[in-house]
Amino acid sequence: MKIAELDTPVLLVDEAALDRNIARLKDMTEAANIAYRPHTKTHKSVVIAEKQIAAGAIGICCAKLGEAEVMAANGIDKILITTAVVGESKISRLMQARTQSHISVVADNEDNIAMLGSIAQLSGMKLDVLIEVDIGQARSGVPPGPEAARLARLVKNHGWLNFAGLQGYQGRIQMTVDADERRSANETGLDKLAATIAAAEKEGLNVVIRTGGGTGTSPFDLDRGLLTEIQTGSYVFMDSRYAGIGWPGANAPPFENSLHIWAAVVSKPVPDRAIIDAGLKAASNDHGPPLVADIDGCVFEYGGDEHGILCMADGGEVPLEVGDKLRLIPSHCDTTVNLYDQYMVVQDDDVVDVWSIDARGRVQ
Numbered sequence: 001m002k003i004a005e006l007d008t009p010v011l012l013v014d015e016a017a018l019d020r021n022i023a024r025l026k027d028m029t030e031a032a033n034i035a036y037r038p039h040t041k042t043h044k045s046v047v048i049a050e051k052q053i054a055a056g057a058i059g060i061c062c063a064k065l066g067e068a069e070v071m072a073a074n075g076i077d078k079i080l081i082t083t084a085v086v087g088e089s090k091i092s093r094l095m096q097a098r099t100q101s102h103i104s105v106v107a108d109n110e111d112n113i114a115m116l117g118s119i120a121q122l123s124g125m126k127l128d129v130l131i132e133v134d135i136g137q138a139r140s141g142v143p144p145g146p147e148a149a150r151l152a153r154l155v156k157n158h159g160w161l162n163f164a165g166l167q168g169y170q171g172r173i174q175m176t177v178d179a180d181e182r183r184s185a186n187e188t189g190l191d192k193l194a195a196t197i198a199a200a201e202k203e204g205l206n207v208v209i210r211t212g213g214g215t216g217t218s219p220f221d222l223d224r225g226l227l228t229e230i231q232t233g234s235y236v237f238m239d240s241r242y243a244g245i246g247w248p249g250a251n252a253p254p255f256e257n258s259l260h261i262w263a264a265v266v267s268k269p270v271p272d273r274a275i276i277d278a279g280l281k282a283a284s285n286d287h288g289p290p291l292v293a294d295i296d297g298c299v300f301e302y303g304g305d306e307h308g309i310l311c312m313a314d315g316g317e318v319p320l321e322v323g324d325k326l327r328l329i330p331s332h333c334d335t336t337v338n339l340y341d342q343y344m345v346v347q348d349d350d351v352v353d354v355w356s357i358d359a360r361g362r363v364q
């Protein structure tokens with residue numbers, strides 16, 4: 001089938017570009033001698049996770065237990081859940097998924113650690129726990145320093161838990177446009193993680209895993225060498241926000257856009273306005289509107305849930321007619337992917353495969 005024949009709106013993945021991104025991260029991490037455990041919250045797809053593992057990833061990250069359940073049920077091993085799993089029902093589900101795959105989880109709370117331990121004991125399986133440290137995100141995570149060491153000690157002393165290491169992730173700075181500013185903010189965060197590692201080691205704890213980092217900080221995380229593994233997610237697809245940030249030495253980003261929304265013009269009531277079938281339900285807007293690929297000067301504006309409005313920045317006629325199809329570059333890949341069930345895998349003008357977005361909507 002040709003791309004032109006696809007019903008719209010639909011997500012296109014350029015497999016060659018995706019594979020190049022996966023290969024580039026492999027090369028970058030190999031050169032730095034640091035492992036990578038890519039975050040699958042971006043793509044939510046078993047096929048893409050398998051590609052990453054085939055390219056040397058030591059496992060994967062999931063944001064939610066529901067995502068981890070899907071990955072574990074499909075044979076993906078060595079999963080780190082990067083968000084705390086809280087409450088009896090969810091921890092029981094976690095231990096159930098743990099029967100299918102090695103799963104570790106972060107924690108930042110004493111009661112949560114106690115419950116993880118008692119449910120691990122009930123299930124008769126030890127659970128690896130990492131302590132999450134707030135290194136600047138001001139979200140979850142204990143403050144850097146001795147509190148993390150105290151919780152790590154609680155984990156270590158529990159017969160059914162293993163203290164596996166520390167997680168420190170700063171999402172806020174991943175898209176800081178200025179590369180020097182981003183590097184400096186990243187150093188400040190990693191200094192906090194280093195101080196926490198020192199506090200834990202002073203207590204006689206061995207911090208085997210030091211995990212964190214994203215696509216935007218990846219060059220700096222790899223230079224610094226404090227983390228034992230990085231959690232880059234968006235690098236597989238990139239998006240318009242990520243494409244717009246600066247990279248060290250004013251270089252082009254090491255990763256390229258491999259994800260598009262394929263949409264169609266459904267109305268052109270006047271020459272300077274074309275209406276397409278992709279609105280808020282087809283292109284997430286938490287990072288602003290998507291970009292129109294391939295048509296210079298053409299601008300997308302949300303026209304509601306089901307509609308997008310295309311105009312030319314210079315006010316001229318939009319060079320599209322009803323029935324024409326076009327590509328949009330999502331502004332945020334993670335939240336856009338979560339709107340779809342499938343990727344149409346493309347090579348040049350052809351659709352060569354269909355991949356399921358297996359963990360789509362698994363927010364519990």
Ligand SMILES: Cc1ncc(COP(=O)(O)O)c(C=O)c1O
Pocket residue numbers: 039041042061082169171174212213214215216231232233234235
């Ligand atoms: C804990 C954690 N690690 C890693 C990532 C991946 O970051 P990025 O998509 O910027 O590579 C995220 C993304 O939100 C995250 O929340």
